[in-house]
Amino acid sequence: MRLATVTVHQTSYCFKLKKMNRKQPSLLFCVLMDLIGFATYSIPLLGEFGDLLWAPVSAVIFAVSFGGWKGGIGGVFNFIEELLPGTDFIPSFTIMWVMQRDGAKANQITV
Numbered sequence: 001m002r003l004a005t006v007t008v009h010q011t012s013y014c015f016k017l018k019k020m021n022r023k024q025p026s027l028l029f030c031v032l033m034d035l036i037g038f039a040t041y042s043i044p045l046l047g048e049f050g051d052l053l054w055a056p057v058s059a060v061i062f063a064v065s066f067g068g069w070k071g072g073i074g075g076v077f078n079f080i081e082e083l084l085p086g087t088d089f090i091p092s093f094t095i096m097w098v099m100q101r102d103g104a105k106a107n108q109i110t111v
Contacts, residue, residue, distance in 0.1 A: 025066070
């Protein structure tokens with residue numbers, strides 16, 4: 001737990017800063033979201049048009065699912081990835097799930 005000290009008119013206040021405990025989306029959810037992104041190519045000639053509709057929806061779902069600055073930056077990356085032709089094969093939800101899981105393991109302290 002970190003402490004933050006704020007000084008206002010020569011008076012110091014000390015606050016405990018808590019990290020928000022967000023529940024990480026499941027791997028199944030992430031794989032499903034990536035498969036939906038891949039599915040836009042299943043309809044011939046409409047794949048790129050489907051990406052125009054799916055890209056903003058996917059970006060918002062990404063940002064809300066992962067939250068924080070990582071979710072925001074990942075949402076922007078996901079939006080660009082869905083819009084660019086030929087990049088739908090990148091499983092951005094699943095990659096972020098692995099990064100979050102590995103990051104959580106790295107923050108654990110074993111005694």
